[in-house]
Amino acid sequence: MRQLTMMKATLEALSGEMARNPAIFVLGEGIGKRGGNFNTTSGLFDFHGPQRLRDTPISERGFVGLACGAAMTGTRPVVDFMFADFVLDAAGEIINQIAKIQYMSSGRIKMPIVLRGCIGIGHAAATHHSGSYYSLYAQFPGLRVVVPSMPGDAKGLLTTALRCDDPVLFLEHREVLGLKGPVPEGDHLVEFGKASVMRQGSDVTVVALALMVHKALAACDILERDGISVELIDPRTIAPLDHDTILRSVAKTGRLLIVDEAFAPCGIGAEIAALVADVGFDELDAPIRRLNGAHTPTPYSPPLETAVVPSTEIITQAIRDLCDE
Amino acid sequence: MRQLTMMKATLEALSGEMARNPAIFVLGEGIGKRGGNFNTTSGLFDFHGPQRLRDTPISERGFVGLACGAAMTGTRPVVDFMFADFVLDAAGEIINQIAKIQYMSSGRIKMPIVLRGCIGIGHAAATHHSGSYYSLYAQFPGLRVVVPSMPGDAKGLLTTALRCDDPVLFLEHREVLGLKGPVPEGDHLVEFGKASVMRQGSDVTVVALALMVHKALAACDILERDGISVELIDPRTIAPLDHDTILRSVAKTGRLLIVDEAFAPCGIGAEIAALVADVGFDELDAPIRRLNGAHTPTPYSPPLETAVVPSTEIITQAIRDLCDE
Amino acid sequence: MQEKQPFLELYRTMMLIRLCEERLAKSHSRGLVHGACHTYVGQEAIATGVSAHLRLEDVVFSTHRGHGHALAKGLDPRQLIAELYGRETGCSRGRGGSMHLFAPEVGLMGTSGIVGPCILQAAGAGYSFKLLKTDRVAVAFFGDGAVNNGAFHEGLNMAGIWKLPVLFVCENNQFATEVPFACSAGNPRVAHRGAAYGMPGIELDGNDVLAVHTAAGEAVARARNGEGPTLLECITYRTRPHSEGMGDFTYRTREDVEQWKTRCPILKLKRHALETGWASIEALDTLEREVAAVVELAHEFGEQSDWPNPATATHHVYASH
């Protein structure tokens, strides 16, 4: 299969859906002629013009709230945040409005909106351009939260998002945007709530997200040479979260490590641990471990930045330690 | 000891500290002459006047951001949200500014700010006046998160907050505001990160927060009659979270239930479960259980509202079930 | 508007709002209405004058004080009252209550317990209507309190630069809860703000339904013609407390309130009817009795309706159920 970057893969999804559905439009800063800070809309302006690729003022709360009203009235907005950090100013619109209006209206109003943006530490981007907010959004009923790690999945998940009547947060790790992988041509959908088993294994289950999937894959390679067989799971969507795949794997391995670059407290790692400590308790042969980014604002300086993100070495060691438990 | 409502207890703390420290001022809607929607500043305006009890426009983001700048420059703002729901519009200021500036400035700027507001389901307040956001804030480094259940604790914790150089979210459950309990006179401090063991017991550990503490207490009474001995823990602050007290209790009982009115996914219940499933794993005799409010926006109609909050009966049953595991 | 019929319709709508509100106020004190209840008494002319120009497919976004907007847009009073009584037959099926009224069937896209979002959502509806090349119009109703909120600034600006078909209707009743508008706005003339966003801003007597009707007619026509948004500032006054059960005379005087009651929008239209002769006192009385009967029936309907089934409490969180 052809290899594309995640950036190209999602552009293919968006471009295909925009051609198919005239009700889709994109809102964001620099997503018009400029084609998006991360090339998320590259080339689309020439086809679809300014109404469907709408450059906005720096009014994050405003255009997220505007997108909410648009989604309620027959169109399908895609809000392109650039960096997800910027959109905390719109948390009220997302959590109190977008997430709740289907419920409040007893399902008579739909909320087909995609909120996408870049997350993750890297490039010495420092603390206002590196947050990972997926666990924040996953707390709230009414939202779907997608965190792809692979280009093919990203295309399939974004296509699903663009046909979904629920609001979807689509959060793309900056350090993954440029990675290549196989991407199916034409229509390609990946269902929400279905994890991807990236490696099959029997000794230990590792659940990882976004960039951590790639680092964990490297760890799997290293450990394989030492005869440690890791089952690596990428949930791909954390709301909904695929319970079955995780529980089935732990039933097989008896051991679970969750690797997440984002903060530990009340994060998706805690949620997965709590799930398994309840429903999968009898299958466990060892404590459940979490490995997270350091609990600190992201520092700028490269050596500090490196120190706050779990590395392949640290992941490898954590898996070894868990196998020794 | 004299019995006061939580409302009166926190007013005593605030009023004492405002007398003691002229740098404290309060910002919020209706906290001036009106004395606060929940009487949080009742009577203080007459003593301290409009500069220290500042009625604001409906500019939640604005006055939280303003308080941030004030805290950086020699004063100690108390932001009174009324309902914590309203302050999602200020999430960017809290998460990207208030929480991060001590770090970014290498500790050369302090951030002595208290952000307080009402949380919790009740009074048919519906979905824009009933959220519990403590787990959201607990995810982020740089913030302290206090969730009192008892009037005496509330006084002691608010006093600590008002002398603390870190930003503190002080979130008061609406249905607890009017409950009475013993409150020490004069200076009274409760340290952050120290849980309160509300009941000692040996069969099962229950961790509960805010209103759920009161419902769990009722459950303890019922179960005691049946010979089930519950150890009930109120963490009081969830950031920092008192690991030791929880782990020590589970070491004794071997069983853990977390009761939290707020949403389950990525909530404080998940965090506590993950903690115990790791560090306390060997002590566990049964799966870790969580009991949460339903994962839905809060409905208005009383029978629906009742249905989404864990009741004493449901808590009692969950404890029984866990003891049977 | 030269004929009688539209005048009578305006009168009927205002009367319907007034009597519903008075009924709800009574029911609130009897415990039939749960949660908070912000009535629209005194401000009826605004929703009425604006909505008279709206088609079924036009949309309205409103606030915590939204009963009047809902009724004026065509919500069946039975569904309004049943909603506040928490019943399954309410417009939000009991999920919403006073501050969360949804009836997309009649273009009521929601009232909100949070101040501000309605402005942005109306801009968004305007965006849809423009993109879909319809001549539909969106309206945001909001209080003076919302003017100081970032949503006002960002929403009006986007509507201005993109020429969206939206009416921004500020109901300046001069207080946000108990805080006078003049204390919270650096410039208390709301209409003047239009200029900052490149749109006309018009100040009106919000207690004069004919004035509102005329100005809104022009603004709606502008919007439908693709000429962009308008900001209407309607000066008015609520003659009941901020919400039912709250005190009312610590921040304003009884005299002020009584004085404003003499400027009641319904009385004003009645006087106009009698002075100019487009309706007789008997005709107006008959109409009032009819409306009272409708409200009484709506109340009975609400009281007799079923409670929602608790087993459905988590339905409709997502589109798929």
Place this chain on the structure above:
Amino acid sequence: MQEKQPFLELYRTMMLIRLCEERLAKSHSRGLVHGACHTYVGQEAIATGVSAHLRLEDVVFSTHRGHGHALAKGLDPRQLIAELYGRETGCSRGRGGSMHLFAPEVGLMGTSGIVGPCILQAAGAGYSFKLLKTDRVAVAFFGDGAVNNGAFHEGLNMAGIWKLPVLFVCENNQFATEVPFACSAGNPRVAHRGAAYGMPGIELDGNDVLAVHTAAGEAVARARNGEGPTLLECITYRTRPHSEGMGDFTYRTREDVEQWKTRCPILKLKRHALETGWASIEALDTLEREVAAVVELAHEFGEQSDWPNPATATHHVYASH
């Protein structure tokens, strides 16, 4: 300002900013600066003219384009450059980088990677100063892009109603990244917005340091005297790309940029010096050479400084360590 000395100081400060920025741009392309780097080239007159009136204990809050504000407020260029190089000796100890400069010792209370907050924080500092009964002053520097943000609206309004000692300095360089201000603001005259918030709004040539200096002097005096805030709109232009390494001629022409370079604030002051004779070309050249040496030393200092210790990466998250 009649004597030479202050003129020379303004010249020196602008030159320091310019040469630091040019050094940083070079270092960025060499990989010495990590992350994004937004230079202030072309806008030097604004930070310089305003900060000339500020005392050490006055405070400044700034944006992503904050190097100039930091230097003008008195940050040692060594600490600036070391910070961008990611070193322990940087003003934020390597934690911040270009967009997060903190130096409370000289009243630099932070630059921010998020557009908007600096406006609110400056208002907050003004609140402190007023409550503490000092005559200190707070300044927010921000771009035209921030004007459409809710923070502008809420922050200016509060400063206006409470008469806070704050200068709101909008550097209107006519673009937010690549979007022309006229496309994103319903009314592109920023200074006119002052009226909405009850404060004077003054439009100036932001490339004329003497004009900025005069207007800022009056605004600072107003603030110190308890007369409240002022909005200054300084019309300017950045003559380098939005940030280092970005393209520059898709949204504006090379000719436009060249044209604006002829209006360089430093050249302008130089011309003024030579025309009116308050400084000779030799004196200015000497000064330039001195500044160049300072910048070169700062660069060396940065390059030779230690990296921060990774073991300290989580220090200072809370006050207690």
